[in-house]
Each structure stands twice: as C-alpha cells, then as structure tokens.
Amino acid sequence: MAPWGKRLAGVRGVLLDISGVLYDSGAGGGTAIAGSVEAVARLKRSRLKVRFCTNESQKSRAELVGQLQRLGFDISEQEVTAPAPAACQILKEQGLRPYLLIHDGVRSEFDQIDTSNPNCVVIADAGESFSYQNMNNAFQVLMELEKPVLISLGKGRYYKETSGLMLDVGPYMKALEYACGIKAEVVGKPSPEFFKSALQAIGVEAHQAVMIGDDIVGDVGGAQRCGMRALQVRTGKFSDEHHPEVKADGYVDNLAEAVDLLLQHADK
C-alpha cells in the first residue's frame, strides 16, 4: 500500500460511523471504545469537518446522542445523519403510510407520519420487537397490497453489543423479501443518497472525504462506491481483514489511531 501521506492527501472532511467506532451499545447505555472520546475531541479541534453517519434505527437521534454525551462524547443531534429522518422524507414525498416494524425507542422519529391504513412497510432494527407476530403483521400488510413497498433502514447483517453479536435489520428485511417475492428499498448506508446527504451537510465533496467504519461492506464498500476513501477499524463487529470484494484504503486498530494518522497527513 502507498504511504499514509499519499493515502490521506487532500482529506477535508470525515464521516464517522457510531456503533463499533465510537462505542458498543448495550445494557446501561453501552461502553465507549478506548480512545474514541478523545479522538472525536481532537478531530473537532482540527480544521477537518466532522459528520456522524450512522444506521442506528433502534433509538431516536435524541436518545442516541444523549447516551453518547453521557459517555463523554462531544456530539449533538444536528451533527448526525441517521436513516429514520431520511425515510420520513421519502414517505412524505411519495404519499406513503407505513406499517412500522420498529422498536418503540425510535417511534418518536415518526411522529409526523400518518400510519393509518398502511400502504407500505418500514422495517428498522426492531431488536426484541422482531417477534413472529409483528413480522407476520408486516407480511400480511405487504401481501394485501397491489404494489407492495418495503423500506428498510439499512441492511446490515449484525452488529456488536457489549453482550455479543446481535442480528441487525438486514436478515429480517431478507425474510420479508423472500416471503413476498419483492425487493426492499434501502435507506441508510450503503445507499449512495445517504452518503451524499451526509457530505452535503458538511459541504465536502466525496473525493475530499474519508469514512471511518467497522462494517467492511456497509461502511467501507459503500463509501468507496461513492468516490470516498474509507478506513476499516478493528473494533466493533470487525472480524477479518480479507474480504473477497472490498479492500479498505487503510486498516487501523481503532478511531484513535485513525485520527492520529488524519491529523498528521490530511489537508496538507
């Protein structure tokens, strides 16, 4: 690989994944990943623009940011690009009224949405709310529709919590796709629109941005397909460096190491 100076030349903005990079979620508000609180602080003191780009869909932005602040992170709601608000935009634009297959923790993000007489299904990381009954309700709604529409907030396979690995929304999205013979529309990483809106929020172009994430396909692969560079951290759900299709622009132990390198080499 080229030296870091070359790999990070011209970076003006950083997109940060949250789960697996900043912290591991779990009981009691989760645990900050070693060095990440300080790393975010250092980034914010620098000239680099920072945006948090997350697929978190089990809790509202307010709740997520609250938890992270309690762990010491310098983060506010306005700095976060998350899938629920993006989905609400689409629902409003297309006159869609969803059956919400979601965890109660994120319900407040949908307060402005009409959910009567549903003509589509929105599926998020519902966690414990992925009961057979709820899945079946969503399935029955889709089967009744002449034009079944399934909107999925992300399609991640799993993520890491402090207690271990947890099934994410992706497998459940696939379950409904298979049952109904349809394809979901994915809102969130790795969809290009999602990355673009994060970049727009900080006024940085793709070729000047680097994404830092723990999901080789969703974070790294997705960002690279938009023309960004991407670094893979060895925290969170990371398991092995050799993916058959995706090659990160760099592999770092954690966010702290990534920030060290960025502050040395970026924006020169």
Place this chain on the structure above:
Amino acid sequence: MAACRALKAVLVDLSGTLHIEDAAVPGAQEALKRFVTNTTKESKQDLLERLRKLEFDISEDEIFTSLTAARSLLERKQVRPMLLVDDRALPDFKGIQTSDPNAVVMGLAPEHFHYQILNQAFRLLLDGAPLIAIHKARYYKRKDGLALGPGPFVTALEYATDTKATVVGKPEKTFFLEALRGTGCEPEEAVMIGDDCRDDVGGAQDVGMLGILVKTGKYRASDEEKINPPPYLTCESFPHAVDHILQHLL
C-alpha cells in the same frame, strides 16, 4: 420404456395420495414399502394414529417424514442440534443429544421464531454450526389468513451468516436419498408415487428414481407438463399406480 429396471422399493406420498385429511383415497389401503411425507408438525406416532384409523396396515418404521430426514442427517453428521421445531415434532428426535448444541434445525415452529431464539441460533451458526432446514416454505394458510413459513427465517439466518442451509424436505435430493437409505436400494431401483408434480415426482426423478403422478389431492389439470422430464407415468390414483407397477415394473 424403463421396464427393465429391477424395482426394489416404492415411496408413496401421504397427504393427497393415500389420504386427504381424515378420509382415505378410495382403494388406497394397500400394503407398500414406504410412506413419505413433508409434514413437519406431526410426529410419526400422530401420523400412524391417523392412518391406522383409516385402516392402513403400516408400521412406524415404514413412515419417513422430513423430520426423519433431518434426524438421519443429524445422526450421520454426529451433531447436537438446537431444535427450532414444533413441540409435536419433538418425539421424532428422542434420543438425540441437544445439550451444548453445535447444529441448528429449523422446522415450522412459529412460536419459536422470536428475536432471542433466532439470535441464539445465529451465534451458533457464526461459530460454524451447520444449519438444517426442514423445508423453505414461504408461507402457509391459517384460519386468519396467510402466515410466514420457516423459509423466510431460514433465509434470514443464511444472509446473516453468509452460509447456505441444507434443506431436507421434498423436493430436495437429501430427502429421497435419506428415505432410500434404510431400504438398501439405489434410486434407480425405486419409484415415487405422489400428487405434487414438482415436489414428489420432479424431486424423485431428479435423484434418479421413476416418478408416478396421481390425479388426486392437490393435482390440477396439466400439472404433468410443469416438469422436465415429465413424469414416467400419470394416472388416476394410487391403486392405478400400484396396478401399473405390478404389471410392468416387477
């Protein structure tokens, strides 16, 4: 014609071929070698009860279900399964060790498919445990409408772990091969009789058996045109199939 084959075994579908719900197909009370079915809710004992009430002369070890196929596979692989199957199916797995599981078996057990349980299964699979699926039906019909079958949840775990399940029910090859295992016959020495063109006849022929399609149960006109190669024989009902076998294949 393939009449030069030495026929040694006959597999017969149950629902739709020998009986429909609690009524026997007329003339079907004939003794035959094996009875084969995809049901995953009832144990062999329950099926036996139902068939005996219809005066079929059958013994328990002559019934081979997709649950039996799963059990055979577990025994051959020597694994300890986490069983996600209906309580009524548990008797068919009696004697198989289930503590400290290193395999996952998924059947039609809606009450089991909650997040916690699937997550447990997911973690076992990530550790290398094989996933065995009884079948991958997308949905089935319940009194209150359509209900998700096991298929979507098998697909969910396949995606989560980037692996493929071994499906043991009809029309998979595994099913027919396991069914014949106990008879000591090669597929080429066996014939399958059923009412489901794709699952019974097509599946059997894919493995090298002869397939006879009967026009009872779920059979609909022109079903025989839906598989390639077409059924070896399409006939009115089970007794007609038996007549043909006795006259031409033995």
